Amino acid sequence: MSPRNEYDSYLQGSYEVHGRDFVDAGLVSSQIKKGLKAKGIDEDIIRRVAVLTFEAEVNIISYADHGTVSYYVLPDSIIIEAIDTGPGIEDIDLAMQEGYSTADDSIREMGFGAGMGLANIKKSSDILDLTSEPGRGTCVKCTIMLNGKVPNGE
Amino acid sequence: MIILETISEKLSLKCKCCWENLNREVTGGYAGDLLSDVMANSAAGNVWVTRQVHQNIVAVAALKEHAAIIVVQGASPEKETLNKATKEGIPILVADLSEFEVVGRLYQLLHPSQG
Numbered sequence: 081m082s083p084r085n086e087y088d089s090y091l092q093g094s095y096e097v098h099g100r101d102f103v104d105a106g107l108v109s110s111q112i113k114k115g116l117k118a119k120g121i122d123e124d125i126i127r128r129v130a131v132l133t134f135e136a137e138v139n140i141i142s143y144a145d146h147g148t149v150s151y152y153v154l155p156d157s158i159i160i161e162a163i164d165t166g167p168g169i170e171d172i173d174l175a176m177q178e179g180y181s182t183a184d185d186s187i188r189e190m191g192f193g194a195g196m197g198l199a200n201i202k203k204s205s206d207i208l209d210l211t212s213e214p215g216r217g218t219c220v221k222c223t224i225m226l227n228g229k230v231p232n233g234e
Numbered sequence: 235m236i237i238l239e240t241i242s243e244k245l246s247l248k249c250k251c252c253w254e255n256l257n258r259e260v261t262g263g264y265a266g267d268l269l270s271d272v273m274a275n276s277a278a279g280n281v282w283v284t285r286q287v288h289q290n291i292v293a294v295a296a297l298k299e300h301a302a303i304i305v306v307q308g309a310s311p312e313k314e315t316l317n318k319a320t321k322e323g324i325p326i327l328v329a330d331l332s333e334f335e336v337v338g339r340l341y342q343l344l345h346p347s348q349g
Contacts, residue, residue, distance in 0.1 A: 103314070106293025113297060130297045131273050138269075191286050196270035203274065 087159060089152035091119055097140040097147045099166070102190060105141055108149050109133040112160075119153065125224060129158060132204040132222050135197040136162035142187050143167060144217065157206075160222040168214040176202065176210075235259045236343060238302050238325060241281065245339055247304065247327035250311055251320045258301045258325075263344060265337045269294050276300065283336050287311045292318040300324065304340075306333040 093115055095108040113130050121129075133149055140147035144166025152159045169175045176198050183193025202208050205222035212218040239256040242249060249256065261279030266272045267286050276282060278299040284291060287309050295303050302325040305311055311319075311326050319326050329336045341348075 102288075102290060105290050106297060109297055110293065127278075127298075134273055134293070134297055135270065190288055190290055191267050191269040191284075192290075194268045194270055196268065196274065200270055200274045 087152040087154060089154050089159075091115065091153040092151060094148055094150040097137055097144075097149055097164075099141060099143070099145045099147075101141055105138055106134055108137050112149070112151050115151070116153070116158070121153070121158070122226070125158065125226065128204040128224055129160065132201045133160055133162075135200045135204075136160065136220055136222075138192055139197050139218075139220075140164045140166070142183060142192060147217075156226055158224045158226065160205075160220075160224075162220040163217065164219075165217045168216055168218055169210075169212040170214050172210055172212060235261075238281070238327075241340065241343060242327055244343055245304075245329055245331070245336060247329050250326045250328060251316050252302075252323055252325040255302075255323055255325050260301045260344065263337070263340050265333060273298065281340065283333060283340065285309060285333060287315060289315040289318045291315065292322055292324060295319075295324045296322040302327055304329055304336060306331060306336050 095111060097108055109130055112133050113126055116126050136149055144164035147164030150161045174180055178199040179195040181193050181195035187193040206225045207223035209221040238258050238260060260281050264272060264276035264280045265283040267284050272282060272294055276298050280300050281302050281304055282295055282300045283304045285306050287305055291303055292315060305328045308330045
């Protein structure tokens with residue numbers, strides 16, 4: 081799947097994530113966190129972004145061949161988009177249920193694959209838009225409202 | 235407020251990296267081996283007690299700004315895990331005790347009036 085939106089953001093970044101690359105899991109989330117910290121974004125907002133970017137990153141690593149995680153800081157919100165070329169999700173309602181997972185043993189042995197990832201993403205987002213085409217890929221778009229917690233940046 | 239060094243002494247922990255950060259204050263603790271659970275429910279300044287030893291635990295601890303990771307049951311953190319922890323400045327301490335024993339003793343240290 082490919083990005084569908086262009087945002088009028090004053091801060092943004094986009095990072096590639098490779099399937100099965102568990103060695104670097106968390107690297108993209110760490111870079112996004114540093115980018116937001118440098119701009120003086122509220123700590124509580126950064127913590128929520130860190131949780132959902134980590135989960136989105138691990139989902140791409142666990143299930144897809146390749147993907148990107150992007151962030152956009154807008155005047156009133158932060159948008160995180162995770163887009164992958166993977167198997168897609170057949171039943172989104174089922175996948176959203178906490179505890180449901182299609183992870184194999186190798187993923188579970190590392191402490192992933194407990195079926196909490198999408199639930200964590202939903203809890204950490206104010207708006208979650210999940211679209212998927214089986215056989216093509218998945219797009220997870222998360223919006224976190226800044227609610228007046230406007231960053232110090234330009 | 236309790237510091238890591240006190241916890242390390244009381245629980246006879248072996249520090250594997252980042253000794254220089256043992257003066258760090260601890261806000262509380264969290265125990266778990268499911269990384270998503272720890273991501274969702276632990277807090278900054280916590281010590282994280284786990285049996286996992288692979289390098290992804292460092293990514294979680296760094297993102298959540300944990301004070302340290304305590305690995306239980308005498309498990310040996312992988313070399314890559316220690317390298318990454320050193321880079322992130324997160325002490326990894328190893329306990330010979332079980333997760334249950336570590337959490338029990340840690341809780342008493344952090345909440346003496348409720349022990």
